Amino acid sequence: MMNQSNTNISDALKDAGLEILTCLQCGTCSGSCPSGRYTGMITRKLVRKARVSTDVLHDPDLWMCTTCYTCQERCPREIKITDAILAIRAIAVHEGIMLPEHRRVSQLVIEYGHAVPINDAVKAKRESLGMEALPETVHKYPEALADVQTLLESCGFDKLVTGAQE
Amino acid sequence: MNKLSLYLGCITPNRYPGIEKATKLCLDRLEIDYADLPGASCCPAPGVFRSFDKATWLALASRNIVLSEEIERDVLTICNGCYGSLVDANNELKNDPALKKSTNAHLDAIGKKFKGTVDVRHIIELLYDEPGPEKIKEMVTRPLDLRVALHYGCHLVKPSKERELGSTEDPRFFDELVEATGAESVNYPDKMACCGAGGGVRSALIDKSLEMLEHKLSRIRDANVDCIVNACPFCHLQFDGGQVEIAEKRGTEYNIPVLHYSQLLGLAFGYSPEELGIDLNLVTNEDFLLKLKGDR
Numbered sequence: 020m021m022n023q024s025n026t027n028i029s030d031a032l033k034d035a036g037l038e039i040l041t042c043l044q045c046g047t048c049s050g051s052c053p054s055g056r057y058t059g060m061i062t063r064k065l066v067r068k069a070r071v072s073t074d075v076l077h078d079p080d081l082w083m084c085t086t087c088y089t090c091q092e093r094c095p096r097e098i099k100i101t102d103a104i105l106a107i108r109a110i111a112v113h114e115g116i117m118l119p120e121h122r123r124v125s126q127l128v129i130e131y132g133h134a135v136p137i138n139d140a141v142k143a144k145r146e147s148l149g150m151e152a153l154p155e156t157v158h159k160y161p162e163a164l165a166d167v168q169t170l171l172e173s174c175g176f177d178k179l180v181t182g183a184q185e
Numbered sequence: 186m187n188k189l190s191l192y193l194g195c196i197t198p199n200r201y202p203g204i205e206k207a208t209k210l211c212l213d214r215l216e217i218d219y220a221d222l223p224g225a226s227c228c229p230a231p232g233v234f235r236s237f238d239k240a241t242w243l244a245l246a247s248r249n250i251v252l253s254e255e256i257e258r259d260v261l262t263i264c265n266g267c268y269g270s271l272v273d274a275n276n277e278l279k280n281d282p283a284l285k286k287s288t289n290a291h292l293d294a295i296g297k298k299f300k301g302t303v304d305v306r307h308i309i310e311l312l313y314d315e316p317g318p319e320k321i322k323e324m325v326t327r328p329l330d331l332r333v334a335l336h337y338g339c340h341l342v343k344p345s346k347e348r349e350l351g352s353t354e355d356p357r358f359f360d361e362l363v364e365a366t367g368a369e370s371v372n373y374p375d376k377m378a379c380c381g382a383g384g385g386v387r388s389a390l391i392d393k394s395l396e397m398l399e400h401k402l403s404r405i406r407d408a409n410v411d412c413i414v415n416a417c418p419f420c421h422l423q424f425d426g427g428q429v430e431i432a433e434k435r436g437t438e439y440n441i442p443v444l445h446y447s448q449l450l451g452l453a454f455g456y457s458p459e460e461l462g463i464d465l466n467l468v469t470n471e472d473f474l475l476k477l478k479g480d481r
Contacts, residue, residue, distance in 0.1 A: 053378050053379045053381070053397055053400075054379075054381075054386065054393070054397065056397075056400070057393055057397055057400070058393045058396075082385065082386070083390065083393065084232075084384050084386070085339070085379045085381060085382065085383040085394075086231065086232035086236075086340075086383045086384035087379035087383065087384075088339055088343035088344050088353075089339075089353075089379070091343070091344060092343055092344070092353050099344075101344070102344075104236075105232075105235055105236040108237070109235075109236055109237060109238060109239060112236070112237045112238065113238070118389045120388045120389040121233060121237070121385050121388065121389055124230075124233060124385070124388055125234075128226075128227050128229060128245075132226040132227060133195040133199060133226065133227050134195050134229065134230050134233075134234075135195040135200060135227075136195070136199060137198070137199040138199075141199055141202065144202055144462070145198075147465075148202055148206050148460075148462055148465075149206075150205070154193055154198030154199070154202075154205070155198075155221040155222065155223045155224075156193055156198060156223075156224065156226065157226045158198075159224075160223055160224040162224075163224030163225075164226075166224075166248070166295040167226045167248070169294050170244045170245060170248060170292070170295060171244075173244070173294045174238065174240050174241040174244050175238075176237075176238055176241040179237065179238055179241075180237065
């Protein structure tokens with residue numbers, strides 16, 4: 020559903036339980052957006068664009084949402100706006116559109132099982148607090164990390180995020 | 186209260202271990218039954234991984250939940266992002282048989298199965314439920330004379346349909362927990378606004394992320410507080426590390442100390458800033474540390 024080419028965005032969203040066609044274009048979302056004030060992101064336009072064209076997949080605004088959910092809470096039509104933005108991003112990623120920094124974060128999870136892995140300075144901080152240098156996570160248990168990597172492979176995540184575009 | 190497993194996530198153990206230690210000291214003092222969750226991974230981060238591939242997001246989140254199912258304990262999170270991922274994933278998998286089936290097909294590759302037998306809790310809503318602010322107030326041994334700018338963070342209360350924690354515009358439950366320590370929760374404009382870190386914005390668009398943060402910091406500075414208190418290590422990292430980045434990139438020094446609630450509560454239980462790792466923050470504010478010592 021989410022990985023077909025030339026997909027119709029609003030239909031794909033509808034299939035995922037996210038109806039955006041009832042949008043009145045009232046602008047409550049844009050007025051509530053903490054990102055819009057600084058990034059120029061216009062949520063209302065993003066929703067309108069998603070209704071009519073796949074151009075939205077290439078819109079830089081798509082990646083300026085901090086997922087704070089304020090627009091979704093305040094939408095008078097109860098449109099799941101933030102969830103729709105996340106779903107549109109997923110369609111974009113499956114079309115090979117992804118910011119390089121996000122590919123890097125993905126690689127960290129593939130390699131370490133953590134999006135923010137430990138470093139030597141923090142190991143020293145842990146020890147200064149009387150804690151073990153490594154936490155009780157995948158960092159300490161290689162077999163657990165292997166499980167995470169098996170899961171990521173089963174989902175095809177490694178192939179998804181190592182694409183060459185953008 | 187059900188027995189709990191302490192889910193650490195990434196930023197707490199790998200950047201702010203003081204939050205991990207403070208949490209354990211507070212849980213011990215409150216006699217809350219918790220166990221480690223060995224082998225847990227990234228939740229994975231809701232705003233980014235969920236938006237890359239939902240199947241991957243569910244697979245990794247469900248593995249963390251299954252680790253807790255296997256020891257028959259509810260999952261305790263100390264991070265809004267982890268809470269967002271794990272509570273949303275848990276609800277979706279419990280309520281959607283098709284999603285549960287497709288997720289279990291992946292989990293089968295590592296010999297695990299999601300059953301849907303445990304709940305996911307956030308330390309703030311958990312402590313508010315039980316023991317509750319009144320009981321905590323009775324247990325405080327060193328009431329704090331601090332003015333606090335409280336930052337709820339977005340994913341503690343939103344999306345509200347998945348949380349059922351009341352108002353998202355003007356909630357009070359976290360304020361009550363802060364005030365149980367003796368501190369004053371000072372109202373300030375845009376208190377419920379986002380710190381600017383989430384959704385992959387901090388990782389990919391740092392300058393825009395810092396502009397959002399600085400808006401919030403300027404409001405907090407005007408409120409004349411001693412410190413910022415949060416319930417999320419990612420917001421914590423944004424407020425603490427972000428102040429250093431703002432000083433470097435934009436030239437404004439705020440120098441406002443940042444505490445996770447477990448560190449604030451730890452102070453009120455009589456632990457020193459050093460025992461709670463408060464001195465390991467990037468923002469160093471000697472006046473604040475001296476004031477805490479004077480309070481002892």
